[in-house]
Amino acid sequence: MPKTINARAYAKINLFLRVVGTKKDYHEIESLLQSVDLYDEITLSKASDGSITSDFPGDNSLIVLNTLARAFSLGGMHLSVNKNIPLGGGLGGSSADAAAAALACAALWNLPLTKVKKLVSPLFGDIAFQMTGGTAIARGRGENLEVFPSLPLYYVLLAFPEKGVSTKEAYALSDTLPKGNGSGLSLYWALSRGEKADRFYLNDLLSPAMLLNDEISPLLNKMQDERALLTGMSGSGSTLFSLYKTREDAERMASTLACKTFITKSISPFAGK
Numbered sequence: 001m002p003k004t005i006n007a008r009a010y011a012k013i014n015l016f017l018r019v020v021g022t023k024k025d026y027h028e029i030e031s032l033l034q035s036v037d038l039y040d041e042i043t044l045s046k047a048s049d050g051s052i053t054s055d056f057p058g059d060n061s062l063i064v065l066n067t068l069a070r071a072f073s074l075g076g077m078h079l080s081v082n083k084n085i086p087l088g089g090g091l092g093g094s095s096a097d098a099a100a101a102a103l104a105c106a107a108l109w110n111l112p113l114t115k116v117k118k119l120v121s122p123l124f125g126d127i128a129f130q131m132t133g134g135t136a137i138a139r140g141r142g143e144n145l146e147v148f149p150s151l152p153l154y155y156v157l158l159a160f161p162e163k164g165v166s167t168k169e170a171y172a173l174s175d176t177l178p179k180g181n182g183s184g185l186s187l188y189w190a191l192s193r194g195e196k197a198d199r200f201y202l203n204d205l206l207s208p209a210m211l212l213n214d215e216i217s218p219l220l221n222k223m224q225d226e227r228a229l230l231t232g233m234s235g236s237g238s239t240l241f242s243l244y245k246t247r248e249d250a251e252r253m254a255s256t257l258a259c260k261t262f263i264t265k266s267i268s269p270f271a272g273k
Helices: 060-072 093-109 113-120 167-174 184-192 206-212 216-222 247-254
Strands: 004-023 026-047 052-054 076-082 135-140 144-148 155-160 230-233 240-244 260-265
Touching: 004 093, 004 184, 004 230, 026 093, 026 155, 026 184, 052 060, 060 076, 060 093, 060 113, 076 093, 093 113, 135 184, 155 247, 167 206, 206 216, 206 230, 216 230, 216 240, 240 247, 247 260
Parallel strands: 052 076
Antiparallel strands: 004 026, 026 076, 026 135, 026 260, 135 144, 155 240, 155 260, 230 240
16 A cells, blocks of 8 residues: 555535525535635655644644544554645635545545545535535535536636635624525526526625625626626635636636636546546
């Protein structure tokens, strides 16, 4: 068996996010998720001293590795992370790293992948999706996945306000505001046909995020574009996105924005690759 595994931890965007309700200490959601070609790079190595450590001690990855170590009586490991996904932007960087760490751990110790996913999926909202990637609707806390055929290739313009948004505060504020209606399925079918999908867009965390961060609303208005199939905010923010059929159109819009931007693309499922 290898002593070191290198892996990529891919970001996600929420194309649709409806807060369904609350249960115990978390919110139930319905969210259409899409992987994008922006990723952290992780390296998981066996550690002879038996310790389980990470470059980011407070990261979710350590919880995942300790969970798997207890379940399978594993030895020590060290996780190194080269961060490219912005922190606190609604792109799921922490869960992406944890998902990649789980997959790397399975490869490093030759663990049964089905059991690894079953153990890890309930731990964090996005991790079940980010161990599979591609396109899916997540329900419940995010652990219940309905996987769909990949959407057509879209170029994704990401725009980053200077200030972030606290996920905890956004969800708490959403409890005091009206919720939207609709289904991520309608949005999925529109995008699968290459149609504009703004009429199906919903993110129940957008209004709370706008109240918490005054940069979001003017930037979102600036990004409205007839050539974009969909424009919105990912997760609890503050990252905004637009989907385009061509990179040129994405670059044209990016050139008009004063904030930091990044152009990437949608990607297919990556689990097992």
